[in-house]
Amino acid sequence: MEKITPASAVSVQNLVKQYGNLSAVDHMSFDVSAGTCFGSLGPNGAGKTTLIRILSGLIKPSSGQAWVKGIDISKYPEIVRRHIGVVSQAMTTDLDLTGRENLDIYARYFNTEKKMRTRRIVELLERIGLTDRADDLVATYSGGMRRRLEIARGLIHRPSILFLDEPTIGLDPQSRRVVWELLQEFRQDEELTIFLTTHYMDEADILCEQIAIIDHGKVVVLDTPEGLKKNIPGENIIDVTIEHKKEILSTENQTELPHIDMLTSKLSGFTFVQDVSQKKLETRSSLIALQIYVTNGVASIPVLMNQFQTWGYQVHTIGLKQASLEDVFIHYTGKSIRKEEGQKVNFFIGAGVPRKMG
Ligand SMILES: Nc1ncnc2c1ncn2[C@@H]1O[C@H](COP(=O)(O)OP(=O)(O)OP(=O)(O)O)[C@@H](O)[C@H]1O
Ligand SMILES: [Mg+2]
Incomplete structure (x- = not known):
């Protein structure tokens, strides 16, 4: 069954992902309009990464359906992957390669012709402010630089939807703001739909037009940031x-x-x-x-x-x-998201060395 809903960049119906008795994603349903930024906001273990992994075709749902650009993700993951970029929660750029090499390897994966590839890489490096460091090893980059490189990598094949799993986790406040500005610029210039997960209230508030508060695999409430605050x-x-x-x-x-x-x-x-x-x-x-x-x-x-x-x-x-989004979260879930935040361990230790322990 194909779903022809061109206005919906992402559409999810009754989506479930079961791990034994645990419902990591528990009957989620929502739509993401094309060209908007949608945030899935929730504490540790809420199901944010599982949801992104299903939507980007990495894992199959136990039941329910998900469409990306109207294409059934379970049936046509390869086609969907051409339309999407993914920036995962853990840093995955190769530390032993330069920034430029990291981008080039990824671009080759999409069979981009050499001249086009080179032009796109030069353009992206400029946009993310890494032209001067492009030929240095990623191992020498700061966490913020590495994150920017990962965003550029996710956009190398000009996808129309960018999925980001906790894009600013572990970054210092200034680097977080740089990432936010970058996402806002890319969104406008590349006509992107952005789907991000976060457990930062301010991030969801600043970037997203729609926020789904998720907890224990369920969408507890979905609205605009203003609507969420107004409706409590x-x-x-x-x-x-x-x-x-x-x-x-x-x-x-x-x-x-x-x-x-x-x-x-x-x-x-x-x-x-x-x-x-x-x-x-x-x-x-x-x-x-x-x-x-x-x-x-x-x-x-x-x-x-x-x-x-x-x-x-x-x-x-x-x-x-x-009322703030934090109050909204407490109102709907009965707990503070910040408490969960505190349990999260920063996984940038030293220059670009990833140690995820969250
Ligand atoms: N492969 C797996 N096998 C078993 N359980 C899993 C698996 N992947 C995730 N889970 C469980 O599913 C739940 C949701 O996990 P998920 O990683 O999606 O949460 P999250 O919202 O991304 O959390 P975090 O903020 O810590 O990244 C958790 O209880 C987790 O332990
Ligand atoms: Mg996660």
Whole structure:
């Protein structure tokens, strides 16, 4: 069955990838419009790489279907591969070759004629700012330089869709911004559709028109960054950290503490409270961190302070903020993506030496 949907660069229906009992991709369905940037945002183990591996024809789905440019990826992976570029999560450029040689080897794979190949390589090296270093070994490149080279390699055959798996992981803030600018420029100049995975909120916010928040292999929610922020309840968020006074006086009475569900239900009794979610804290178990979505902003703070006092809680911190993508993530998954971020080990150690341990 072919799917003729030229406006959709990528289309996924009920996609599943099963590893034993684990659903790495669990009935995902979505469409990516041509010429847009689509972000799949999720923590470690959410299924981001598995999804990209299916869409780029590296692994077969257990069930469901995926089309790239209207072509069934399971049936015609070779054809699909001509239309797509892939920048994988781990660095895969050859350290023992120069930047130019890395690009040339890849271009030969696509049977590009020599003159065309040379011209494209010169053009790309210029675009990624590596003309001066083109004939140095990649082993001497920084992580950011190597990442830029990998992006150029993914574009060598002028694909119309570029898949990037965590394109800026492990890069310093300045190199990350350089990669973002590069992707925005390439997208415009080469009429690219970009499909990227990330666990960086700012990256998804800056680059993507559509963001799918994924967790445990499922698309939890899909919308524009603005839509995601707007659709979480309440106009403002109160971030509060509280501790029950009994807990402060004695750590032996844990079972007597008011249950968190009871606290949530009590808070929900206020007309200005639209929703309450709990952030998991690892540092001290007696601390409770809540996000309270309210409609009346700063006016709710004294009311809540009083109420927590009455219920026997000491308020450690309380603050008001506008919704961010991080709040959206907590709202839909009940956990912070940053906690997962911290577990990720930087895999750029020294000049261009890849050691992925994440
Ligand atoms: N070949 C495999 N065999 C068994 N389990 C696998 C395999 N590949 C992935 N998984 C599991 O599938 C789940 C999703 O993995 P995946 O690599 O897609 O996550 P991810 O979102 O890319 O995570 P990360 O942010 O760490 O890169 C994980 O629980 C992982 O352990
Ligand atoms: Mg991954």
